[in-house]
Amino acid sequence: MIPIDNTIVSDNLAEIKFVCDLKKCKGACCVEGDFGAPLLEEEIGLIEDDIEVIKPFMTEAGIKTIDLYGVFDYDFSGEFVTPLVNGCECAFANFTDDVAWCAIEKAYEAGVTRFRKPVSCHLYPVRISTRQSFDAVNYHEWGICRPALINGKRLGIPLYKFLKEALIRRYGKTWYSKLEKEINTRNTKKDQA
Template identity: 35%
Template sequence: MLPILQVGDVLLSPDIFTEHFCCDLEACGGACCIEGEAGAPITPAEVKDLERVLPAVWMELDPKARKVVNRQGVAYRDEDGDLVTSIVNGKDCCFTCYDERGICLCATDRAHREGRIDWAKPISCYLYPIREQQLSNGNVALNYHRWSVCKPAVKLGRELKLPIYKFLKNPLIRRFGQAWYDELLALVEALKAEGMLPKDEEQK
């Protein structure tokens, strides 16, 4: 079993290297955006970004969501005091929308993919199923968050033999930079050379 690994000042759970994941929206319907008891973690800087791009997606939001945003803004403090995106009915993220198939999407992410805005979504959403934790010594811990609604993503990831660190390549680069990700890949190669990770990455 792998120990907790470290790249720079970031501690990584071994699951990030040994478990597989690949979002399967056709199977889950985008459940991660409409389930849960609180909104997505968001930073103060991201709140400003979300407020800035909000007009571009305003009419794509559910009327109930618009009422919530008008009342309390794009974010609030949850029971733990953490800053999170506003939600409707105690669970649905205010910034969801649906495509013609009825699949739940992130309105800001869709607008970004369409080239209508220059900001996609909070990094916590982009990094999922990794959850980031700030440690008291200034380091960052990354942990794999298991959630029943993501069983289809686990199944597809195993079929594709796609480890979490590869599935989240772009989000990890956005968060920590290309040099950091290159160092992570070098660590993976060293672990393979030592026999701690299989070279074919056929993890089960």
């Protein structure tokens, strides 16, 4: 484990090689699973504020789900998550050539919202569990990401580097620099051993 400020980071972020391969996985993380993506409470308001400019990028079924149930749901532990369409894909998922993509992110790329997408989606396959005095930053192993493990190994890119932008978005540049420094120090010690 790697302690950085108020976080405990799993060694997996430094050790596992990972780069998403959408051509192979087809964005399955937006479709598979029992619940939608975790949402921070403040993200709910951002989505609600911009839902009308996000809707043109959504599927008809996704819009119906949002209109019926709102922009969030709850998981089994009472945490906020994105709603699902008929228990399947995220209400904000849309598809091109059978590849899922995020309607919120497409709206962001089009310049109609300043909210990129839920930070949990940006961070995936990392999941953050908030404890009493710290955040546990862990790799979520899931078979649907096997193509990303193969791609990451082929490219030699560790998970923390692949997720640099998302980790900075969540914890800031200073935090990321500390993480990078600690990982480099550990790697140097391993090389010298």
